[in-house]
Amino acid sequence: MSEPREAHLPEEAAGQRLDAALAQLFPEYSRSQLTQWLKEGALRVDGASPRPRTPVRGGERVELIAPDAPVLAAQPEAIALDVLYEDAAVLVINKPAGLVAHPAAGHRDGTLVNALLHHAPELAQLPRAGVVHRLDKDTTGLMVVARTPEAQTALVRQLQARSVHREYRALVQGRVISGATIEEPIGRHPVDRKRQAVTGGGKPAVTHYRVAERFPAHTLLNVRLETGRTHQIRVHMAHIRHPIVGDLTYGGRPRPVKGMGEAAKATVAAFKRQALHAARLEFEHPTSGEPCAFEAPLPEDFEGLLAALRADARETGDA
Incomplete structure (x- = not known):
């Protein structure tokens, strides 16, 4: 247990929820976390454990005995990380394809968390080793990781307030006419519990997209997330019948394209992951408050896929 901390609620807090x-x-x-400690008795107000919604009078004495953060069971592993930026508060990394974020059934090691614990051992003291948002195993690109409890809380609050700007590149099947916004709730698939789906009982999800480049039978999109539901872009794109290339979970097998050259067909068929890349990330630095912006170029396999589609469009006269 950490040392007890005592403080008093300010008088100007009168009328607020506890x-x-x-x-x-x-x-x-x-x-x-504070609400959980209230329920557990680790946080007491005037010697009692009132409900979180109790109105504050102002001046109450607060005592906090915060339990020590659990040490992660995951072990450090010398896995290479593409670190674009780091300081005492945050790490910004460019995640490669094939790297799972957290240890789980079937992926007990070889994960991003294992790599982070090797790079910065102090992250073992933070929940989820400081990871505040995820990318799917085969999605590439930018992630921010907190290095202190204060930074982690600040970043989570920014995500909850939708003030973190996340922009992706997505290659989808079919020709998209124009940009739009998808505002459809996402939740667990009613039958396949490993998948997500647009469902009336899901949580609100908002995805903005605009056209970056068109090909005869595909479209490269710039996609901006307003919310961060599991598999959100993949589910929303499939919902409007423009699934992401390579996404067998939500898009099924690639559709045959009449008139596409054999080289382009082979390149598309050989792309064995979803063509989705987190290209830009903006947030407010949790310590200084300064705006931070980072960009990550498309990985080689994604660039190769686009090059094949461009070459095919030139050859067919549809560039």
Whole structure:
């Protein structure tokens, strides 16, 4: 256990919900974490454990005995990381295809978390080793990782407030006429629990997309996430019948394209992952408050796929 901390709720907090006032008093912790400690008795207000929604009077004495963060069971592994930026508060990495974010059934090692623990051993003291948002195993591109509890809480709050800007490149099947916004709720698939789906009982999900480049039977899109649901871009693109190239989970096998040259057909068929790349990431630095912006170029296999489609479009006169 950490040393007990005592503080008083400010008088100007009068009338606020207790959980909101506590989040302002202890900004290094998330509101959900503080609420959990209230329920467990690790956080007491005037010697009691009131409900999170209890109105604050102002001036109450608060005592916090925060349990030590659990040490991750994952082991450090010398896995190469493409680190684009790092300081005492954050790491920004360019994740390759094939790298799972967290250890789980079937992926106990060889994950991003294992690599992070080798690169920065102190991350073992943070939930999820500081990872605040995920990319699917075969999605490439930018991720930000927190290095301190304060940074992790600040970044999670930015994600919840939808102030983190995330832009992706996605190659989809079919010719998309124009950009648009998809606003459809996403939740667990009613039959296949390993998949997500657009469903009335799901959580709100908003995806903005615009056309970057068109090919005879494919379209390269710039996609911006407003929310961050599991598999959101993949599910939304499949929902509008423009699944991402290579996404067998949501798009099925590639559609045969009449008139496409054999070289382009072979390149598309050989692309064995979803053609999705997190290309740009913007957030507010959790310590300095300064705006941060990062970009990651498309990986070689994605660039090769686009090159084959461009060459085919020139040869067929549809460039």
